[in-house]
Amino acid sequence: MRFETIAIHGGNFVSDSEKPVIQPITLSTTFIHQENSMIYSRANNPNRASLEKLLASLERGEDAAAFSSGNAAGIAVFQALKPGSHIIAPDDMYHGLKKGILTLFDGVLEASFVDMTDLEKVQEAFQENTKLVWVETPSNPLLKISDLEAISKLAKSKGAILACDNTFATPVFQNPLLLGADLVMHSSTKYFGGHSDILGGALVTKEKNEFWDKIKNVQTTGGAVPSPMDCYYLCRSIKTLPYRMKGHAEHAMVLANYLSQHPNIEKVYYPGLKNHPGHDIAARQMTGFGGILSFQVKGDATTADMLISKLKYYTNATSLGGVESLIERRAASEGPDTKTPQNLIRLSVGLEHLDDLLEDLDEALK
Numbered sequence: 001m002r003f004e005t006i007a008i009h010g011g012n013f014v015s016d017s018e019k020p021v022i023q024p025i026t027l028s029t030t031f032i033h034q035e036n037s038m039i040y041s042r043a044n045n046p047n048r049a050s051l052e053k054l055l056a057s058l059e060r061g062e063d064a065a066a067f068s069s070g071n072a073a074g075i076a077v078f079q080a081l082k083p084g085s086h087i088i089a090p091d092d093m094y095h096g097l098k099k100g101i102l103t104l105f106d107g108v109l110e111a112s113f114v115d116m117t118d119l120e121k122v123q124e125a126f127q128e129n130t131k132l133v134w135v136e137t138p139s140n141p142l143l144k145i146s147d148l149e150a151i152s153k154l155a156k157s158k159g160a161i162l163a164c165d166n167t168f169a170t171p172v173f174q175n176p177l178l179l180g181a182d183l184v185m186h187s188s189t190k191y192f193g194g195h196s197d198i199l200g201g202a203l204v205t206k207e208k209n210e211f212w213d214k215i216k217n218v219q220t221t222g223g224a225v226p227s228p229m230d231c232y233y234l235c236r237s238i239k240t241l242p243y244r245m246k247g248h249a250e251h252a253m254v255l256a257n258y259l260s261q262h263p264n265i266e267k268v269y270y271p272g273l274k275n276h277p278g279h280d281i282a283a284r285q286m287t288g289f290g291g292i293l294s295f296q297v298k299g300d301a302t303t304a305d306m307l308i309s310k311l312k313y314y315t316n317a318t319s320l321g322g323v324e325s326l327i328e329r330r331a332a333s334e335g336p337d338t339k340t341p342q343n344l345i346r347l348s349v350g351l352e353h354l355d356d357l358l359e360d361l362d363e364a365l366k
């Protein structure tokens, strides 16, 4: 099956004798004992099984594990490591997961945060106990691009697992497992859900192995699993993912070009722009540049806040990946120890009419 077909048919498994076209939501927490049946919903559930099958197919992996949030998925990978292990992670990384490494695994795991766009720095960061290389590409919020093939070669030569946070690209635009990664992580809260109304996360593995068994144990014994309702709604949302992503990326490219030519804008970060330092790698490893862009206004935090307050169609809120455009001054969300520039605005470009989005920005920038 091709991608769009998988998105529609790959997560719909009907065993009901009434033969509904769409898989019903199985709310039961427990199942009648019989051979090969599911037992208990924390361990497995028909809607979660469908979602996991769908996610594994979309990411071209062997198996997937769904979680109650993106953070729960990421943390499960760190929990599966042996105490004393060392992680190489990006300097520009989703701040919630960085916080997880620093606060929940303080004294348990070691971590080096490096510029993943600099392969020499990545190579130098390896230690004898390095077990995991964590990549996020494009990264949040600076849209840095990491070379997945090159980093996977480095990780392999050192016997480390390579995991990639693929939330921004989605499998529509990037399949890290085909570029050498061992694991893919998603916040399904973002594009998979696509309507800012589901919290969820997922991991997909290239192959079932000992490390994957540990992760599955964190999922089912740790118990940070999504509800059958959430799994149902995710399968429903993913049916339109390929078409939504095309729209998001098309709009983002136009807005990025518009902003880069505007006299009141200092800098635009979007991998689709030719002057983006990661453009060539992105063009090679992605089939589209995604729907998120960041930009710095000429001025300070107050200038940026003022611009945001003038917009009509862009909602000032955190998160991303919904059909509605969201905008925020990122440093304000990341807190006092952030390295993100104070005048940097992150924009999750939605699916409103492009002319409305352009006119609104143009008006506010005057």
Ligand SMILES: *Cc1c(COP(=O)(O)O)cnc(C)c1O
Residues within 6 Å of the ligand: 069, 070, 071, 072, 094, 096, 097, 136, 140, 165, 167, 168, 186, 187, 188, 189, 190, 199, 200, 201
């Ligand atoms: C939102 C996000 C996460 C965390 O996901 P939650 O669903 O909020 O727990 C991780 N990585 C990236 C890139 C994100 O955007």
